[in-house]
Amino acid sequence: MSGERAILTPTPHLRIEGLSKRFGSVPAVDDLSLDIPRGDLLALLGPSGSGKTTTLRLLAGFETPDSGRILVDGEDVARLTPAVRRFGMVFQHYALFPHLDVGQNVGFGLESQGLPAAERSRRIADALAMVELAGLERRAVGALSGGQQQRVALARALAPAPRILLLDEPLSNLDPSLRERTRRELRALIERIGITTILVTHEQEEAFDLAAHVALLQRGRLEQVGTPEALYGSPRTPFVAGFIGRASPLTVRVMTHDARVARVVFPGDPGGAEVQWEIPQPEPLEGGPSVLYVRPEAVQLVEPDPTRLSGEVTLRRFLGAAALYTVRLANGESVEVLADPDAAQPGDRAGLLPVGGGSGLHLFGGEQGRSDDQAAGR
Secondary structure (H helix, E strand, C coil): CCCHHHHCCCCCCEEEEEEEEEECCEEEEEEEEEEECCCCEEEEECCCCCCHHHHHHHHHCCCCCCEEEEEECCEECCCCCHHHHCEEEECCCCCCCCCCEHHHHHCHHHHHHCCCHHHHHHHHHHHHHHCCCCCCCCCEHHHCCHHHHHHHHHHHHHCCCCCEEEEECCCCCCCHHHHHHHHHHHHHHHHHHCCCEEEEECCHHHHHHHCCEEEEEECCEEEEEECHHHHHHCCCCHHHHHHCCCCEEEEEEEEEECCCEEEEEECCCCCCCCEEEEEECCCCCCCEEEEEEECHHHEEEECCCCCCEEEEEEEEEECCCCEEEEEEECCCCEEEEEECCCCCCCCCEEEEEECHHHCCEEEEEHHHHHHHHHHCCC
């Protein structure tokens, strides 16, 4: 659209180095470092208390870090005021003024810039055109749908020509049916504009759908950053394996390990034989207790057998083309399995076998696995 480049300045490279913030004795953000390329959309994802909102407030200038730097094309802005650093912000509840019309809301942040009235009007019109609300300057905010209000808040953030765009749970107030459609529209808009964007969300689906890269936080620290595919398929820590998607933690013992494969055994039924699986494992592991995280699609239901990992089907959740089964093992642990809807019924005995060459099986040292699994709320 013609107005887009008239509003936006060239989008910069954003880098966070060693950012830390404590509230009393609690570390809200703990030595966080991230590199966000020009035009990238990065999602900050994590449970409550992970530090994602505090990180966004530090970026916006609403909080001052105890240490660390926020570099915009090499310039440290960590201790500059919000107005000086020129970051656009879309708040969780939009913060629109009901007594102002759409145009007045969009232009609210322009008055402090001292722009002539004609320039303000042009900026407002261009910003509304960018979010596909052209011509609605005089519309009352209360007459808009939830999705339209979200776009007005986005237009207000874009009108002052921000260098970076910050989104704080921007879709959380929308109904589920509207949220998915608005998410697609928002993704297309940001891709078209090409502005460097940081999104805070607690919903994995939203992070995976919108962001090119996802940074998963826990207790103020970065667990892993990468593409959605990398976080799901190659988790680097037990917390990532347990938090991203669905995964069942099972106690195993590492028997042998070579350059590519670890051989693990599961505790057998009382008096029964131990069951052994081979797990792709390039990283070295010490022998002894470990935790294996099992994705539901990584195993299949088969006939029970003394030589197989087996248990009782305790739950069946119908999902349409498939069903999600919960199988309780002899030691009391459970594993979720994705299979055909007619594969089993609660009360059946079922065996478990890995499929796909071990893809979706993630092995970690036992002490770390258990502590992080508990932190993930499993």
